[in-house]
Amino acid sequence: MNDKTNKQPQKLPLSEIRTEISQLDSDLLKLFARRRELSLSVALNKEATLKPIRDQEREKELLELLVDKGAKSGLDAHYVTKLFHAIIEDSLAVQRDYLQSQSNPDSPTQVIKTIAVLGGKGAYSYLAACKHFNASQNTYLGCSTFDKVLKSVEQGKADFGVIPIENTTSGGITEVYDLLLDSKLTIVGEEKYPIKHCLVTNPNTEISNIRKIHAHPEASRQCNKNLPKLVAAEVSLVSSTAEALQLAKKDTSGMVAAIASQQSAEQFGLTVLLKDVANLRENTTRFLVVAREAKKVSRQVTCKTSIAISTGQKPGSLAEVLLVFRDANIPLSKLESRPIAGKPWEQMFYVDLEGNIEAPNVEKALEDISRLCRFMKVLGSYATEDVNATKVSTEALSRTKATSLNQQSLNSKNTPKLADLKTPSTRKSYHLASRDHKMEDSVIEVKGVKIGGNNFTVIAGPCAVESKQQIEQCAKLANETGVSVLRGGCFKPRTSPYSFQGLGFEGLNLLNNAGDHYHLPIITEVMNTEDVREIAEQADMLQIGARNMQNFSLLKSVGQINRPVMLKRGLMASIEELLNAAEYILAQGNMQVFLCERGIRTFETATRNTLDLSAVPLLKQMTHLPIIVDPSHAVGKRELVEPLAKAAKAVGAHGVMIEFHPDPESALSDGPQALKPDQFAHLMHELHS
Ligand code: PEP
Ligand code: MN
DSSP, X not given: OOOOSSSXXXXXXXXXXXXXXXXXXXXXXXXXXXXXXXXXXXXXXXXXXXXXXXXXXXXXXXXXXHHHHHHHTTOOHHHHHHHHHHHHHHXXXXXXXXXXXXXXXXXXSSSOOEEEEESOTTSHHHHHHHXXXXXXXXXXXXXXXXXXXXXXXXXXXXXXXXXXXXXXXXXXXXXXXXXXXXXSOEEEEEEEEEOOOEEEESTTOOGGGOOEEEEOHHHHHHHTTTHHHHOOOEEEEOSOHHHHHHHHHHOOSSOEEEEEOHXXXXXXXXXXXXXXXXXXXXXXXXXXXXXXXXXOOOTTSOEEEEEEEEOOSSTTHHHHHHHHHHHTTOOEEEEEEEEETTEEEEEEEEEEEESOTTSHHHHHHHHHHHHHOSEEEEEEEEEOOOOOOOOOOHHHHHOOSOOOOOHHHHHHSOOOOGGGSOOOOOOOTTTTTBTTTOOSOOOEEXXXXXXXXXXXXXXXXXXXXXXHHHHHHHHHHHHHHTOSEEEOBSSOOOSSXXXXXXXXXXXXXXXXXXXXXXXXXXXXXXXXXXXXXXXXXXXXXXXXXXXXXXXXXXXXXXXXXXXXXXXXXXXXXXXXXXXXXXXXXXXXXXXXEEEEEOOBOOSOOSSSSXXXXXXXXXXXXXXXXXXXXXXXXXXXXXXXXXXXXXHHXXXXXXXXXXXXXXXXXXXXXXXXXXXXXXXXXXXXXXXXX
């Protein structure tokens, strides 16, 4: 580079100056390209040595040396650091992309991708997606709601979705948090995009004529203090910035504007009337990139993991979780709470932690946390976009004397830790259900009722909800006799398709009202995946029936919701199969599972099934999950229910589930095993004495 400080600018013909500048620029491009090649070689080298790609000590020394060198050539420190921050950022991106492609050999890198965004071209999500994917040949699928963005990825119409999650001015975007919790997608990346809101209009619009400004609600919120000072117009909220732009474009009155970025204004042929109309100049939105499949993050790349947890209402339960992170030395970059739908005053916490889900310390911390939580969902583990520019010390900025790079110190830093490599797993196939994972008994709590530990809980009610009157009579008796949870089937798994199939959602409504009226939490069976969420909104607990114990998609579905699940042992299922079925639910994040022994098929036909009471003490050794006994379905004969219920208590069951009916003779299902009201009252008395 020319030394400009000591020389007077030469007076040369303009054409000559331009030729030299063009030449210098093309030389610079070649140098940048070569520097990129070298960065890639660094990545190859680091791949072999397992060094992390980010080495901020090295960057700091490099920048300080450059600042000193620059000073000698008359370049000020801020100019030099600005240039090199951009160059270093590019170099890190090149290295990260290379290592990521090596960690995910099966995922194609260069094919054209379809990316779903809110609003489509012109929207901030679109701009953030373009920046993130850095490829112009991608196609973009514009969607009218965040829900549709996620659905189009779930349904395979798009490969990725890009959705905003938080903004530095207006905070977390609550709707997106709720959608992510329910979605099957996983977070595979993030992008921080600086938002520069402008007031944009058709050319030749006068600011004083503007009467209406179209804006996305978030954009409007971010400008609500500043904009009224600049223009006297009403704000009309629209579903996306792209729509705001379309409406401004269509205007012929000269009175309409939109809030959008400069780039998108240009794409729509609109002009920028006012720049920087947001309340705060520093206004950045963090976008999440979601996909159907998780992407492995190379252990050398800075990584973030996002989880959602529900800790229960015990005082200090959140603090216990946070202590796990502290003890594992895992920094948290975010903790956000959201109310849980249908559970007043209960919160779901969203946590972003700095670490890779495959790193042993993170893996262990998450396992520890899963023991403390009722529900835990990993939303994704992904390479973070936080390429915080390395700061040069103020001392270096003010100093002009060159320091030499200490080569030795550079070489000795960041030696890889081979302890990071995983040891082969010796875990049980039902690890989360086992006592290896959790020594102490799990206790499930719902509306003040406890199942597990030292509690003996009675769940009782009719086999099926048949009518308003019937279920109300049952609830009344349950309440009077000290039952803890009211049961009632609404969706009935019947052997014959011609038998009574249950009243469905109508029955659930009746059960719900009866439970409310007599202050009893309710449990009901769910038979298919599509109904899980709707039933969970009304029932306090869900039951998976014996016939569905190995319906794995159903197990996964109930694993994704934050409701206790009673899992009944299958007609022909071994104890190990029962525990593996429970594991399906736990592995999805729902830790509120309890088991139910309800009799198995044997050669004996004198009773409906054979009650396997030995399963109770055995399961209590093998698992921390509560285990209750259902003598009604086990024997199928009302006379035998009481002795077996007592026996269940004697062998240590955490409770029983009993069927009774106001008039068993007229019952639409399982009449022969239903206790009559006085028999049931007698049983309750016996169990409590
Ligand atoms: C029930 O409890 O209503 C039921 C149908 O039981 P199982 O799934 O054990 O047969
Ligand atoms: Mn029944």
